[in-house]
Amino acid sequence: MADYSSIKGNRIQYLSSDPTLDSNSEGQVWYNSTTGSLKGLVQIKATSSGGNLNTARRTIEGTGTQTAALAFGGVTTTQTNSTEEYSGFAWSTGGNLNQARNAAAGAGTQTAGLGVGGYFPPGGKNYVEEYDGSSWTAVTNYPVSIYGLAGAGLQTSGLFFGGSIYPGPAPGLYQTLTNEYDGSSWTAGGSLNTGRRNLGGSGTQTAGLAFGGENPTQLDVTEEYDGSTWTTVSGTLNTARTYIRGDGTQTHTVGFGGGNPPSIKNNIEEYDGTNWSSSPATLSTARTGTGVGGIGSAAVAFGGYTGTANTAATEEYFSDIANYSASSTAAWSSGGNLNNTSQSRAGFGSQTLAIAGPGVGPGGGIATTETYDGSTWTNGNSSTRTPSDKNRYTSGAGTPTAGLIALGGYPAPNLNTETEEWDGTSWTASNPASVARRGPVLGGTQTEALAIGGYSDPTATYQNSTEEYDGTSWTSGGNLNTARGNSAGSSKGSQTAFLITSGNTPALTTNTEEYNGTAWTEVNNQPTAIAYQGYAGTQTDCLVWNGYTPSVVTTTLNYDGTNWSTNPASLSLGRLNYHNNSGTSTAAIVFGGEGPGGPVTTTEEFTGASPATPTGAAASTITTS
Secondary structure, eight states: OHHHHHSSSHHHHEEESSSOOGGGTOOOOEETTTTEEEEOOOOEEEEEOOOOHHHOOOEEEEEEEEEEEEEEEOSSSSBOOOOOEEOSEEEEEEEOOSSSOOOOEEEEOSEEEEEEEEETTTTBBOEEEEEEESSEESSSSSSSOSOEEEEEEEEEEEEOOOOOOOSSGGGGGGGOOOEEEEEEEHHHOOOOOOOSSSSEEEESSEEEEEOOOOOOBBBBOOEESSSEEEEEEEEOOOSOSSOOEEETTEEEEEEEEOEEEEEEEEOOOEEOSSSSSESSSSSSSOOOOOOEEEETTTTEEEOBOSSSSSSOOEEEEESSSSSSEBEEEEEEEEOOOOOSBBSSOOOEEEEEHHHHHHHEEEEEOOOOOOEOEEEOOOEEOOOSSSSSGGGTEEEEETTTTTTEEEEEESTTTEEEEEEEOOOOSEEEEOOOOSSBBBSSEEEEEETTEEEEEEEEETTTTOOOEEEESSSOEEEEOOOOSSBBBBBBEEEBTTTTTTEOOOOOOOSSBOOEEEEEEOOOOEEOSSSOBBSSSSEETTTTEEEEEEEEEESBBOOOOEOOSEEHHHEEOOOOOOOOOOOOEEOOOOEEEEEEOOOOOOBBEEEEEOOOOOEEEEEOOOOEEOOOO
C-alpha cells in the first residue's frame, strides 16, 4: 500500500479519540489509537419516504422547506387549484388557489408563498397570487401570460425566468425573459442566454440559478444571475433534461428527476457553485414535473408523473455530513389486550403506563382496575364503589400514580356523584361532585381536574355545567355554551386551558369550545358532526379518534389550538360508547370500547409523525489492505 504522506503531503493524525465531527472534519482521515481503527468522515447522501400528498398530481409547483413545504396547482385529470402544506412528515389541506393551473412557478415560504403564471387551456396565464399560510390573494399580474417558467427568492423579492408563451408565434415557446418582484410590482431583469421552458431554478433575486429545460431538445445548460445579468457557466448537468426541479442556493442546489416519457429520470444532482455532481442517492420513484422545497442539504420532492400515472409520493433528500433520522408518518398499531372485555372504563396515564379503571362488561359493571406497562395488562385492586352498577360509564383523569375517577352509574337510581382517587395501587373515596351525570368529559390532574357536560338519566337531560376539583372538593365553573354528552376533550388540559368538542345535544354536533378558567368560548368546529370520540392532548395540541357519525368511523383528527386537520392514521377497529384513552397527542392509547359485536378487549397505540432530524455526524471505519 502506498504511503499516505507521499500522496497527500501530510501524515494521518494519531488521536486517542475521535475529533469533534463537524463540517471541518468532512473528508478527514485519522487513526484512533484507543479503538485501534483507521477512521474518516464522508458526506452522507440519502433519500427517504415522507407522507404522501392527499392528491396525486403532475407539473405541480412547490416552495418552502423540507419541514414546512407548500404544494399548489398541477394536473390530476384536469388543472387543479388545490394547495397542501407539509409539516415534515404529513400533508394537510391549505387554501385553494383562486385560479386552477399547472406548470406555474413558485417562490417564498409556506406562510409567505408566491405563485406565478401557469397553464390553463387554451394557454399560458399571467396570474400572480400570494399565500399567507391560509389563503391566496391575487396581486399584480406578471408582465406576460406564460407557463413552464422557473422561480426563486422570496414573496417580497422574487425572481422568475424562462418559460413559454402559448398560444403565440414559435419564438415565444422558449423565453429568455427575466422579471423581478418586490412584493407589489414587476421590473424587467437581464435576459437568459439560452431561451428555455420547463427548467429548474433556485437561489435568490440577486444570486439565481437556472438549469436544464428544453429548446426544443432537453438541455444541460446552467446559468448564474447576479441581480442584473445571466452568465452561462461551464458546469453543466450530467444528464440533460426537461421538467427538472430543484431548490437551494446558487452555491448549493439539488435537482430532482425530470425527462420526457419514456425516459423519465430518478437522478439527483447537486451543484456546488462550479460543477454538478451525480448523487449516489436516487429517487425511489422516477418522476418528472415534481414539486420541491428546501435547501441543497435538506430538500423534499413531491408529486409528479411516473410515465404511466401521477404520483402522490413524497421523498426527502439529505446531503449533509450529519446522519439523519428520516421522517415518520403517524400510525396506530396493536397493543396487548385487556384481561376483561369492557367499555366505558375510566382511563388515564400514558401509553407505556396506563390505568383502566371501573367500567362496563357484558354482564354489568366492572370494578377491577388494570394496569398497562406498554405491552401487557395486569389486574389490580378494585374500585370501592358498590353496587357494581355504580361502576358503569365512569370517567378518568390524572397520572398512573395520582389518578381520579368521577361520576357515572347506570341505570337509575345508580347514577351518582361519587369520586375516587388512585395512588398507583388502590382507590380511596373522596368528596362527591354536585351533579349526577354520565358521559362527561374528565381531564386534568388529581389536584386540578374538570368534569364537563354529560347527561342525567332517566330523562336524558344534557348538561352544560362545569365542575372543578382541587384535590379535595368540587366547585362550580363556567357553563358550556352548548349542553352535551358523549363529547371529547383535551385530557391533558388544565383548569385554565381546556377543550371540549363534539357529542350529543341530543343531535350530533361539531361544536368546539375552549375554557380559560372562567368562561367557555366557541372556536372552530370539527368538520363532521360526531359523538363518542376518544381523546388525548392539550387545548392547543389535541388528538381525537373513532366515533359515531351516525356510522362508526376510524378517523383521527388533530387540533392545533386554531384549526382541525385530518390525520392520515386510522384505527384498525371502529368502536364507540366511551372507549377509553390515555397518553398525549403524539403517544396515545385506546382500549376496550364497543366494537361491531359489543364490548372488546382490543388495545391500539398511536405514534405521532415526526420530521426528519439530524442525529449527529458519525465516523466511518476505513478498511485497508
